Amino acid sequence: MGKIAVLGSGSWGTALSIVLADNDHEVALWSHRQEQAEQINNDRENKQYLEGIQLNHLIHADTSLEQVIKGADAILFVVPTKAIRQVCQQVKPYVTSDQTIIHASKGIEPETNKRISEMMAEELGPELGKGIVVLSGPSHAEEVGRRQPTTVTVSSLQIDQAIIAQDLFMNESFRVYTNEDLVGVEIGGALKNIIALGAGISDGLGYGDNAKAALITRGLAEIARLGKHLDANPLTFAGLTGVGDLIVTCTSQHSRNWRAGNMLGKGYKLDDVLDQMGMVVEGVRTTKAAYQMSKKLEVNMPITEGLYELVVNDKPAKDVVDDLMNRSKADELEQISNG
Ligand SMILES: NC(=O)C1=CN([C@@H]2O[C@H](COP(=O)(O)OP(=O)(O)OC[C@H]3O[C@@H](n4cnc5c(N)ncnc54)[C@H](OP(=O)(O)O)[C@@H]3O)[C@@H](O)[C@H]2O)C=CC1
Numbered sequence: 001m002g003k004i005a006v007l008g009s010g011s012w013g014t015a016l017s018i019v020l021a022d023n024d025h026e027v028a029l030w031s032h033r034q035e036q037a038e039q040i041n042n043d044r045e046n047k048q049y050l051e052g053i054q055l056n057h058l059i060h061a062d063t064s065l066e067q068v069i070k071g072a073d074a075i076l077f078v079v080p081t082k083a084i085r086q087v088c089q090q091v092k093p094y095v096t097s098d099q100t101i102i103h104a105s106k107g108i109e110p111e112t113n114k115r116i117s118e119m120m121a122e123e124l125g126p127e128l129g130k131g132i133v134v135l136s137g138p139s140h141a142e143e144v145g146r147r148q149p150t151t152v153t154v155s156s157l158q159i160d161q162a163i164i165a166q167d168l169f170m171n172e173s174f175r176v177y178t179n180e181d182l183v184g185v186e187i188g189g190a191l192k193n194i195i196a197l198g199a200g201i202s203d204g205l206g207y208g209d210n211a212k213a214a215l216i217t218r219g220l221a222e223i224a225r226l227g228k229h230l231d232a233n234p235l236t237f238a239g240l241t242g243v244g245d246l247i248v249t250c251t252s253q254h255s256r257n258w259r260a261g262n263m264l265g266k267g268y269k270l271d272d273v274l275d276q277m278g279m280v281v282e283g284v285r286t287t288k289a290a291y292q293m294s295k296k297l298e299v300n301m302p303i304t305e306g307l308y309e310l311v312v313n314d315k316p317a318k319d320v321v322d323d324l325m326n327r328s329k330a331d332e333l334e335q336i337s338n339g
């Protein structure tokens, strides 16, 4: 089998490396820290980000981007959204047009409101950027690393590239679907993190299953409303990268976004929560981006707006919930089915 470069040695990069190595690919796992690369290679385990899961001999960590990219059939970007542009700039001199480019990150850039494939295409240029593939869906690293049954979706403007990615990752415990709706797949994956923060807050405040079901379904409604304005296929939001990822992230203690929200609901301050997490909580920056998009495009996104007030203006979580419950009456399908 071939060689795959995985850029980002956090929890998700490590878990996806395990899938690729299980499929007999040689995995060159890039870490930007020497100490981390050495720890992974010496212990055959990523103790900081995916503790307790053995890595097989096909996975080798390295800090040289040139070495990692050289001869790779595909390059998987899996760093936090805020590092995507920088990593693209660093790798650009080494990437060739025959390499399949995939990303598995979930976010929107607050400064530009761009999706990840848009940011990558800007940095890598039109030739390398035209066939970027996104891999997204309900998939906690902790479960993927333990080979528990998982389903995800790959999408690209060039569907042949998505099919290449599908073939690289697909195996008996990791089932990969294709979907031609790149915008919907990226928007669903990014915005579910906002709703997961909200679900964690709700649980932290001591609210029950009714509140969580409301957040998931009304969260889905506002994601679909924004997606419709961006020309996404509404059916994508009923799929793995929409409702599927909302369920997995809003109902699981594996989710960093849920856990961060839970602490906010219990009264901790955002800065303290982020310090304690020690892993990326994408929902915070994505809340800022989605709020700006909702204002610019005049899309009603009350949950996002409430979380923006909490994250940016320090509004108490209980007040955010009270405001959401006391809005004027509405139709359930407003702005989804009738424009
Ligand atoms: N974990 C999961 O279950 C899933 C995560 N994702 C998405 O994958 C993306 C990555 O998340 P995840 O792996 O979980 O994050 P983690 O917080 O587990 O790890 C982040 C990794 O990125 C590294 N990093 C941070 N900044 C840079 C940089 N500028 N250059 C290079 N490396 C950098 C960190 O290094 P350091 O240790 O030095 O900080 C760390 O190794 C996110 O967008 C997330 O939403 C998607 C699906 C599932």
Ligand SMILES: O=C(CO)COP(=O)(O)O
Pocket: 106, 137, 138, 139, 140, 141, 193, 196, 245, 248, 249, 254, 255, 256, 257, 258, 280, 281, 282
């Ligand atoms: O995206 C994920 C699962 O699909 C992981 O979510 P968290 O980043 O909240 O842990």
